Amino acid sequence: MRPMSQRQIVHIDMDAFYASVEQRDDPNLRGKPVVVAWLGNRSVVCAASYEARKFGIRSAMPAVTAERQCPSAVFIPPNFTKYRAVSHQVHEIFKRYTDLIEPLSLDEAYLDVTGIRDGSMTGVEVAAAIRAEILEETSLTASAGIAPNKFLSKIASDWKKPDGLFEIRPEDIDTFLFPLPLGKLPGVGKVTEEKLGRHNLNSVGDVRALSLPRLEELFGQYGRRLFELARGVDDSPVVPDRPTKSISAEDTFQIDLLLHETRPTVIRLSERVWESAAKETRIAKTVVLKLKTSDFKIITRSFTPGVAISSSEELTQIALSLLDRVELGAETRFRLVGVGVGNLVDPDRVVLQPSLFD
Ligand SMILES: [Mg+2]
CATH class of the missing domain: 3.30.1490.100 (DNA polymerase, Y-family, little finger domain)
Known part of the structure; x- marks a missing residue:
């Protein structure tokens, strides 16, 4: 039984969103490596279809690099008016279940679904229903992660991508987190990961072995955050409206x-x-x-x-x-x-x- 205080957070992430929208709308693009990017030398990749990812193409990579890695890729300029309209449609689906929606971008959001419908639906059931409705109404797939907090839900949605659903239950947190490479933690980029590596800290389990004072000594303020993340602790609330000014x-x-x-x-x-x-x-x-x-x-x-x-x-x-x-x-x-x-x-x-x- 889940204690009442346990939160149920769902992270929904559309799969290769912009590229999938383009493939949906143009049958000729289906099954092909599609790269959504503006033209020009300084342009970066906005999205890559899964076919394009097989060539190592990733978001934020320079478009010229992508072209070199996959000359047969179809390059499409982004149509944000269209993506925003689809995003709006997806948000309307979220709203059927909860008002506690925190969008991270056009294709990603956290939903707090704790105790919705008087607890008659579990987080997994809500996530499954949302995924089914997204597919039905937009012909696009989304991946879902369910966990007791935001940080774990985001890792979970990535776990079975694309078109996946994965839950990290409270009792599974340690088993799940211990072997996880530190680069998977929020705030651990390349530089921090290297720094951690120099102290022989490679997995979450390695960090768990260190005391809070030791982590603070090594990493300053971020030490406390690392200490908490390594224990699966993240109390940050789902903030429904965080409008960019x-x-x-x-x-x-x-x-x-x-x-x-x-x-x-x-x-x-x-x-x-x-x-x-x-x-x-x-x-x-x-x-x-x-x-x-x-x-x-x-x-x-x-x-x-x-x-x-x-x-x-x-x-x-x-x-x-x-x-x-x-x-x-x-x-x-x-x-x-x-x-x-x-x-x-x-x-x-x-x-x-x-x-x-x-
Ligand atoms: Mg996405």
């Missing part, structure tokens, strides 16, 4: 520049901001340009178009047009430029261009 990027120049000389940077920053903004579940309505003069005066200009911004080019054009609204002497030099988007709203609260519903 704004997304921005800025650059300080090596030498101060004239206004027109900042244009290439404005273009590059706009592209970078678009890449982040497009992945949000909400749509940004306002574009903000920020400049800092050589005497540290900060100038901002903003614009909110009547219809939602739908491409990197549009965002760039707006940011560049905001440059024209900076009316300072022609000799004024600038030490910093920033581009941002703000005023993020739910998709049903903005006007989309009709042509985007292709």
Whole structure:
């Protein structure tokens, strides 16, 4: 029997989401290595189909590397308007079961399903029902992880991917965690993993052998987090709404520049901001340009178009047009430029261009 205080967290993660949507909508792409990426030298892979992953192609890899590793791959530019619509559909399914939904991105969310329907459904039953409804209503597969906390549920959803479901029960936590490589823990990236390795710490079990003071001595503040994670402890709540307020990027120049000389940077920053903004579940309505003069005066200009911004080019054009609204002497030099988007709203609260519903 599960104690009442035991939480039931479900992590749902759509399988190769953007690539799967493209394969669903174009039968010619099915069974083929599909890479969703913008064109261009600096572009990175947004998503790769499972066929493409067999060639070692991964998200965030430079698109040129992906092309080299699999010349036969089909490259598709991302259509975030479409992905956001599917994401919305999936969220509507979640809402049938719980209001405690914390989206991590367009294709991933934590759901707290503790005691829903008066405890008549277990976490596994909820996850199975959600997966079935997603498949039925979107023709896409999702993987689910069920566990007593967020961190374990996320590891669990990855365990049987794709199209999988896996539960880590409270009594199985130790058996499951002990052999796990430390790189699987949240916050352990390449650098931390190497550092841990230098202390002969390779698996969660290795960390379990160390005391809290020793871990704090070695890893500072993160030592306590490691101590807890190694014991499967994660009390962080599922936070239903964590709206992003704004997304921005800025650059300080090596030498101060004239206004027109900042244009290439404005273009590059706009592209970078678009890449982040497009992945949000909400749509940004306002574009903000920020400049800092050589005497540290900060100038901002903003614009909110009547219809939602739908491409990197549009965002760039707006940011560049905001440059024209900076009316300072022609000799004024600038030490910093920033581009941002703000005023993020739910998709049903903005006007989309009709042509985007292709
Ligand atoms: Mg996913």
